Amino acid sequence: MPGSTRIVVEDPDAGQTHTYEVTTQPLGGNAAVDPSGNVTYTPNSGFTGSDLFEVTVTDDGAPPLSVTVAIEATVLLNVVITDPADATVTQAATVTVAGTVSTSADLVEVNGIAATLGGGTFQATVPLEEGTNLLVAVARAPSGATGNAVVRLMRDSVLGRSATACELISLRPDGERKEARS
Known part of the structure; x- marks a missing residue:
């Protein structure tokens, strides 16, 4: 089951456009990021444990900044x-x-x-x-x-007293x- 988070950028230069990209994929699954910085991680079938991936943020030509996202994938039994x-x-x-x-x-x-x-x-x-x-x-x-x-x-x-409800x-x-x- 996929999990999600959001990359939040604190930028003193208001109004600039940020570009997000997954630059290093996790080993145990797949990560994707949308234009708003919302990240989705989908583990490979049967994968459990710790995983890492890297997201790089670019700000209108400024040097890119990277962040490592750490997750813990667990499987819930049905x-x-x-x-x-x-x-x-x-x-x-x-x-x-x-x-x-x-x-x-x-x-x-x-x-x-x-x-x-x-x-x-x-x-x-x-x-x-x-x-x-x-x-x-x-x-x-x-x-x-x-x-x-x-x-x-x-x-x-x-039985027979008022036992009709829980x-x-x-x-x-x-x-x-x-x-x-x-």
Whole structure:
């Protein structure tokens, strides 16, 4: 998946035109820069790790200036929980979580419990608490790539009371607690 950044030039000579050019391509991918200095890096298929490339800026005939752009390419694994569906309500004390994952994953855990893994699928049985449960599947590959998926599940051991909705509680980066019902 491509990543992007922008080269910003601080020039005391207002109104001059800047020309941007990738003068040294990265070894692990391809870099391109547009006339506004927006740079896009696209890693080669399967490439992960550090990479460098150089962008040169020219200012209406002034000596060119070069900057080295350093990036870290990581691969995110595709993880999907296929069962149970989001916002499921159950009386059970445990649930079997099943899903699919990129075939390069060598480990999947659901709520910290190791899942059986094979042929791009995973499965784990996890205990449930009374009320809303977040089921979090985290996958890892030998390369260090990771990915995750989350579904909500409501355990109501006495089905029939008002167990028709799931509550989602999240903490914002500023520490504020936000609650929602669905």
